[in-house]
Amino acid sequence: MISTPDGEIDVNGRSGPLGGPADQQRLIGLRAQAAVVLVGAGTAKGEGYGPPSKQGLRIGVVSKSCNVDFSAPLFTSGAGFVVTSTSAPTVPVDSIRAGETEVDLLGVLQQLPAGLIHVEGGPTLNAALLNADLVDAINLTVSPHIGGRRGPSLSYAPHALRAFTLSNLETNGDFVFVRYERNK
Numbered sequence: 001m002i003s004t005p006d007g008e009i010d011v012n013g014r015s016g017p018l019g020g021p022a023d024q025q026r027l028i029g030l031r032a033q034a035a036v037v038l039v040g041a042g043t044a045k046g047e048g049y050g051p052p053s054k055q056g057l058r059i060g061v062v063s064k065s066c067n068v069d070f071s072a073p074l075f076t077s078g079a080g081f082v083v084t085s086t087s088a089p090t091v092p093v094d095s096i097r098a099g100e101t102e103v104d105l106l107g108v109l110q111q112l113p114a115g116l117i118h119v120e121g122g123p124t125l126n127a128a129l130l131n132a133d134l135v136d137a138i139n140l141t142v143s144p145h146i147g148g149r150r151g152p153s154l155s156y157a158p159h160a161l162r163a164f165t166l167s168n169l170e171t172n173g174d175f176v177f178v179r180y181e182r183n184k
């Protein structure tokens, strides 16, 4: 995730204006290590997600409703799949399902390929993962902008306070990149 110092995560629904080439390189680097990417349906749609540049990497779009545009390049390319509950509508692409009415995120994670699962937000999905205590590490970019409105922050829903340890800190120009790992 990228955030301004005052907690804004998008400009008119897009995070791109907060970032820059160094942040993009970070994202590509994280995806390079990932076995799979997860993203919330709101982010996939709002940010216009397409297939990743890393060959073979798949992106799971988490959606309870399955009201997703399956004609989008993410899905027509074969890279996208849906993560949902067992009672959700059938979908014309691959799906991973866990939980009867709500998506059981732990049950989902257990069905994903072994390795790093890279979650790219947004705040609704982040909140659900934090609530389920399924976040091992947070990679955060602090953007040198201050937003003019109060939009969503890194995580929507309230969740228990959890302690993380700073494991990496780098700068590039005016951007700060931090990695926090969950205290065991």
Ligand SMILES: NC(=O)c1ccc[n+]([C@@H]2O[C@H](COP(=O)([O-])OP(=O)(O)OC[C@H]3O[C@@H](n4cnc5c(N)ncnc54)[C@H](OP(=O)(O)O)[C@@H]3O)[C@@H](O)[C@H]2O)c1
Residues within 6 Å of the ligand: 001, 002, 003, 008, 009, 010, 012, 013, 014, 015, 039, 040, 041, 042, 043, 044, 046, 047, 062, 063, 064, 065, 066, 067, 102, 103, 105, 120, 121, 122, 123, 124, 125, 126, 128, 129, 152, 156
């Ligand atoms: N700054 C950053 O790094 C960054 C990163 C990502 C996103 N964003 C911003 O975040 C905003 C979008 O926020 P958002 O909260 O709508 O994002 P989101 O979490 O990507 O999308 C919310 C939708 O995803 C599905 N979803 C999420 N968690 C779920 C769960 N546990 N179970 C079932 N479905 C789940 C639901 O889809 P259905 O309604 O289809 O059921 C829900 O309506 C955008 O403005 C975007 O730019 C910023």
